[in-house]
Amino acid sequence: MSDLTRLSLAALRDGLKAKEFTSVEATDAYLSAIEAANPKLNPYVAVTSDQARDMARASDEKLQKGKGGPLEGVPLGIKDLFATKGAHTQAASHILDHFLPEYESTITQQLWNHGAVMLGKLNMDEFAMGSSNETSYYGPVVNPWRAENSNKDLVPGGSSGGSAAATSAWLCAAATATDTGGSIRQPAAFTGTVGIKPTYGRCSRWGVVAFASSLDQAGPIARTVEDAAIMLQSMSGFDPKDSTSVDLAVPDFAAAVERGVKGVTIGVPKEYRMDGMPAEIEKLWTQGLEWLKAEGATVRDISLPHTKYALPAYYIVAPAEASSNLARYDGVKYGLRKTGKDITDMYEQTRAAGFGREVKRRVMIGTYVLSAGYYDAYYVRAQKVRTLIKRDFEQAFNDGIDAILTPATPSAAFGIADQDMAADPIKMYLNDVFTVTVNMAGLPGIAVPAGKDTNGLPLGLQLIGKPFDEETLFAAGRVIEKANGGGFEPKVWW
Amino acid sequence: MSVDAETVRRIGRLARIHIDEDQVESYRTELNSILGFVEQLNEVDVEGVEPMTSVMPMSLRRREDKVTDGDQAEKIVANAPLSEDNFFMVPKVVE
Numbered sequence: 001m002s003d004l005t006r007l008s009l010a011a012l013r014d015g016l017k018a019k020e021f022t023s024v025e026a027t028d029a030y031l032s033a034i035e036a037a038n039p040k041l042n043p044y045v046a047v048t049s050d051q052a053r054d055m056a057r058a059s060d061e062k063l064q065k066g067k068g069g070p071l072e073g074v075p076l077g078i079k080d081l082f083a084t085k086g087a088h089t090q091a092a093s094h095i096l097d098h099f100l101p102e103y104e105s106t107i108t109q110q111l112w113n114h115g116a117v118m119l120g121k122l123n124m125d126e127f128a129m130g131s132s133n134e135t136s137y138y139g140p141v142v143n144p145w146r147a148e149n150s151n152k153d154l155v156p157g158g159s160s161g162g163s164a165a166a167t168s169a170w171l172c173a174a175a176t177a178t179d180t181g182g183s184i185r186q187p188a189a190f191t192g193t194v195g196i197k198p199t200y201g202r203c204s205r206w207g208v209v210a211f212a213s214s215l216d217q218a219g220p221i222a223r224t225v226e227d228a229a230i231m232l233q234s235m236s237g238f239d240p241k242d243s244t245s246v247d248l249a250v251p252d253f254a255a256a257v258e259r260g261v262k263g264v265t266i267g268v269p270k271e272y273r274m275d276g277m278p279a280e281i282e283k284l285w286t287q288g289l290e291w292l293k294a295e296g297a298t299v300r301d302i303s304l305p306h307t308k309y310a311l312p313a314y315y316i317v318a319p320a321e322a323s324s325n326l327a328r329y330d331g332v333k334y335g336l337r338k339t340g341k342d343i344t345d346m347y348e349q350t351r352a353a354g355f356g357r358e359v360k361r362r363v364m365i366g367t368y369v370l371s372a373g374y375y376d377a378y379y380v381r382a383q384k385v386r387t388l389i390k391r392d393f394e395q396a397f398n399d400g401i402d403a404i405l406t407p408a409t410p411s412a413a414f415g416i417a418d419q420d421m422a423a424d425p426i427k428m429y430l431n432d433v434f435t436v437t438v439n440m441a442g443l444p445g446i447a448v449p450a451g452k453d454t455n456g457l458p459l460g461l462q463l464i465g466k467p468f469d470e471e472t473l474f475a476a477g478r479v480i481e482k483a484n485g486g487g488f489e490p491k492v493w494w
Numbered sequence: 495m496s497v498d499a500e501t502v503r504r505i506g507r508l509a510r511i512h513i514d515e516d517q518v519e520s521y522r523t524e525l526n527s528i529l530g531f532v533e534q535l536n537e538v539d540v541e542g543v544e545p546m547t548s549v550m551p552m553s554l555r556r557r558e559d560k561v562t563d564g565d566q567a568e569k570i571v572a573n574a575p576l577s578e579d580n581f582f583m584v585p586k587v588v589e
Contacts, residue, residue, distance in 0.1 A: 309538055387544055
């Protein structure tokens with residue numbers, strides 16, 4: 001039965017509906033695959049086998065009667081950032097040890113209401129801060145992909161490294177993920193999967209552990225563009241419990257997938273042609289434009305002049321919001337507590353022991369840029385630059401651009417414990433150089449596998465859309481997916 | 495702008511993160527590397543530009559002023575490291 005794990009989410013859903021197999025069979029196939037792979041790849045921080053089988057049995061009862069929701073019986077992985085009632089929810093941090101939510105996040109509740117089955121909770125960078133999944137308290141995730149003729153362990157990207165690795169290695173039909181600066185799109189690109197960050201406000205943030213509230217958006221990682229559309233459909237929608245949730249009807253995303261790109265105008269921003277860009281990334285980008293043109297799209301050069309300032313502005317805004325959001329981890333309400341000589345010492349010892357180095361670094365930067373005398377020079381200036389970044393995109397869209405094509409990442413997946421990245425935090429931050437602009441402007445962005453580097457590792461292209469126009473991204477993403485020649489499945493070595 | 499060792503200690507206190515004396519120097523280096531990186535924002539002409547407050551054009555929704563939640567003290571303290579009679583317990587604050 002293990003071949004059930006190889007089906008796309010759409011095919012699995014259809015097979016369940018047609019009673020070709022049961023959800024218990026599919027769920028057991030995934031649970032066996034996880035049991036075999038997790039010691040080597042480490043994408044799951046908790047496997048909820050009993051709950052998964054209970055949910056699968058309940059789905060099978062509905063399916064037997066010809067009933068059930070749009071995801072009835074489909075086994076999913078859930079990023080550890082989503083609150084799941086009574087199940088492991090620790091944002092891959094030591095400071096949330098033993099935390100078991102008394103409530104369910106809006107997004108996961110919607111998925112269960114639609115019939116999905118939870119396999120377990122997925123590894124990630126601690127509090128979603130990282131681009132390699134190496135800051136997790138639960139250890140790094142290993143990318144299912146290896147370079148040709150090499151057995152070196154590579155990172156799956158981050159922060160949604162567990163979501164990407166589990167999806168790529170057939171350890172879930174698809175996964176939830178979140179993206180604050182590129183945390184869905186970069187790991188999707190590193191693992192040959194599809195990841196979409198929808199428009200800010202499309203998916204509820206209620207019950208998702210907060211990192212930088214004005215940038216955080218949830219979205220799916222899936223093996224195909226169609227699967228990503230099906231997942232996003234079930235994750236989206238207005239939620240009165242999230243004050244930034246947008247009260248807009250959710251379109252039929254899956255219906256847009258085969259719409260094509262005839263008459264669509266694709267913008268090519270010259271500022272994304274960075275100095276020292278590897279030739280293979282440049283080539284892939286040009287290839288992507290050719291594929292879109294061949295299907296009837298028009299390609300036009302555009303300028304987004306403030307692009308280079310997005311990453312530095314992000315490294316003020318995101319840590320500032322994080323320092324505020326993470327103030328709640330104080331050893332009183334939940335999680336870890338270390339004893340101290342008085343209450344202040346208790347706070348300081350708890351947070352020193354509970355947070356990892358990257359989280360501490362960002363909380364400290366955030367504290368500094370918000371402190372008296374520096375607020376205007378750093379935070380207010382960064383928010384002004386953010387206005388200019390958003391204005392660049394608005395200008396392009398007003399001039400008739402429907403979507404923008406860029407590389408997803410500056411390189412393919414790199415090695416675990418990369419010395420250059422460890423020595424200089426900025427090197428790691430540069431992973432998000434193509435993706436972070438999208439969060440700063442609140443726009444939707446999708447990463448789709450498009451080619452391979454000289455070592456046979458997957459590379460992705462990113463499409464950026466107008467606010468609330470995820471449909472064009474699915475349509476254009478599908479054109480790239482059809483043209484890429486396939487082969488975005490890792491060779492099983494684990 | 496760059497930070498010195500005393501500033502690192504002060505930020506640690508403000509952030510309520512204990513910093514061992516032998517870590518001050520490495521934090522100082524890392525923070526200065528990040529602050530140096532964000533310095534390029536000073537090149538941008540932001541004269542007359544409004545700082546962003548909401549990335550999607552929207553005003554905060556209001557709701558009726560009525561109680562919609564509550565009566566769940568047990569659930570609220572359920573994850574506390576230390577609690578008694580539905581109160582969070584902390585080290586003595588007032589002598």
